Every structure is written in structure tokens, then in C-alpha cells.
Amino acid sequence: MAQPTPEERARMADVPRGTWALMGIIGLLLLAGWILLYFGRFLPLGPVR
Amino acid sequence: MHVHPLEKRWAWIAVAMVAVMIGLVVYTAVAMSIHPPSHIEAIETARLHLTKEFAEDNLGVKREGDTVVARIVMARYHVEPPEITLPAGTPIVLRAASADVLHGLHVAGTNIGTQVVPGYVSEVHTTISFDAVSRVGVANADGSVTVPLYCNEYCGLGHQSMWARVRVTPK
Numbered sequence: 001m002a003q004p005t006p007e008e009r010a011r012m013a014d015v016p017r018g019t020w021a022l023m024g025i026i027g028l029l030l031l032a033g034w035i036l037l038y039f040g041r042f043l044p045l046g047p048v049r
Numbered sequence: 050m051h052v053h054p055l056e057k058r059w060a061w062i063a064v065a066m067v068a069v070m071i072g073l074v075v076y077t078a079v080a081m082s083i084h085p086p087s088h089i090e091a092i093e094t095a096r097l098h099l100t101k102e103f104a105e106d107n108l109g110v111k112r113e114g115d116t117v118v119a120r121i122v123m124a125r126y127h128v129e130p131p132e133i134t135l136p137a138g139t140p141i142v143l144r145a146a147s148a149d150v151l152h153g154l155h156v157a158g159t160n161i162g163t164q165v166v167p168g169y170v171s172e173v174h175t176t177i178s179f180d181a182v183s184r185v186g187v188a189n190a191d192g193s194v195t196v197p198l199y200c201n202e203y204c205g206l207g208h209q210s211m212w213a214r215v216r217v218t219p220k
Contacts, residue, residue: 003051004051009051012053012054013054019055019058020058023058023059023062024062027062027063027065027066030066031066031069031070034066034070035073038070038073038074042160043077043081043083044178044181045158045159045160045178045181046159046160046175046176046177046178046181047081047082047083047160047175048085048086048159048160048161048162048173048174048175049082049084049086049173049174049175
């Protein structure tokens with residue numbers, strides 16, 4: 001497959017600005033959910049050794 | 050190799066999330082001693098019933114000093130004894146052995162979960178929270194709560210029926 005031209009690279013790099021915000025929100029929501037379950041559900045059941 | 054900028058961003062976000070999660074797990078392991086139970090003790094599976102510890106009349110719950118020790122044997126497709134009583138808020142040790150194949154063990158409402166591997170004794174140390182088991186268990190007339198202890202490792206055609214009762218008494 002041929003490598004993209006500089007013009008094509010520039011066009012591909014010009015992504016919608018809201019994408020970072022959307023990806024960040026989704027990532028934070030996933031992380032928050034994980035933290036809530038780990039510290040809110042798992043750890044309160046007590047350590048097991 | 051060309052990677053689309055959006056793919057790179059998703060990849061970095063995923064890497065950052067995994068790094069935070071691993072960091073938190075490592076922190077709780079080091080600072081709070083939260084880690085999977087690790088215990089290696091061999092036992093002869095075929096002669097389990099002839100051992101002093103896992104003979105049928107020695108199974109169940111006993112108080113040994115400040116600790117309550119529960120001994121169970123898992124075999125297709127039952128748990129012996131079928132009901133044990135454990136106190137909440139007290140350090141307990143659960144020792145389990147398999148009489149035949151690989152089993153798993155989980156007590157609802159707690160973090161007790163381990164494989165029971167034939168040829169080895171599984172041992173877990175924990176303290177049961179009465180509030181936690183109350184949320185998932187069945188309340189009894191005497192104030193205790195009953196939760197299931199079930200096999201969570203496929204062991205055969207009767208695996209879904211393999212479970213016991215744990216009656217948790219308040220401290």
C-alpha cells in the first residue's frame with residue numbers, strides 16, 4: 001500500500017477538535033467507574049490473605 | 050507504519066488508564082496489604098479422609114485461640130459440611146481441600162475466593178463484615194445472615210448444584 005502524501009497526512013491530522021474532549025470524558029468515566037467499584041465495593045469487603 | 054492520530058490518542062488514553070489502575074493496585078498491595086492469598090501446602094487427595102485434619106469428623110468450624118478456623122472439603126458435587134457458622138468481625142481462617150478435581154470457592158458478600166486444587170490445601174485469612182453479608186444474604190430469625198458458599202470453577206455436570214451455606218453471626 002502506498003504511503004500517504006504530506007497533503008493527505010495534513011488532512012488526516014486535522015481531526016475534529018471535540019474529539020479530545022469526548023475521548024477524555026469517556027476515559028475519565030471508565031476510570032471513575034473502576035475506582036468506584038474497586039474502592040467502594042471490593043475493598044470494603046475486607047482484605048483476604 | 051502510519052498510525053492515525055485518533056488511534057494514537059485512544060491508545061495513550063488507554064495506557065494512562067491502565068497505568069493509573071495498576072498504580073492503585075500496587076499501592077493497596079504495598080500500603081494496605083491487599084493482595085491475592087498465597088498459600089502452598091500439599092496434601093494427598095486420595096487419602097484426604099484418612100488425614101487427621103480433613104477427616105469427616107474434624108470438618109467444620111473450631112475456635113483455636115483468637116482465631117476461628119473452618120475446614121471444608123469440596124468434592125463433586127457437594128461441600129462438606131453443607132453448612133458452617135462463622136462470626137463476623139473476628140479473624141477467620143478458611144481451609145479447603147478437594148477430594149477429586151479442581152474446584153473454586155467463593156463466599157457471597159465477602160472477598161473470599163480461591164481455587165481449591167487437588168493435592169493442595171487452600172487457606173485464606175479474612176474478617177467477615179456483617180454489613181456486607183447482610184446486603185446479599187438472607188436474614189434469619191436469630192439475627193444471623195446466611196450467604197451461599199459456592200463452587201465457581203467448572204468441575205463437571207453437577208457443578209451448578211455445588212454449594213453450601215455460611216451462617217454469619219453478628220459480633
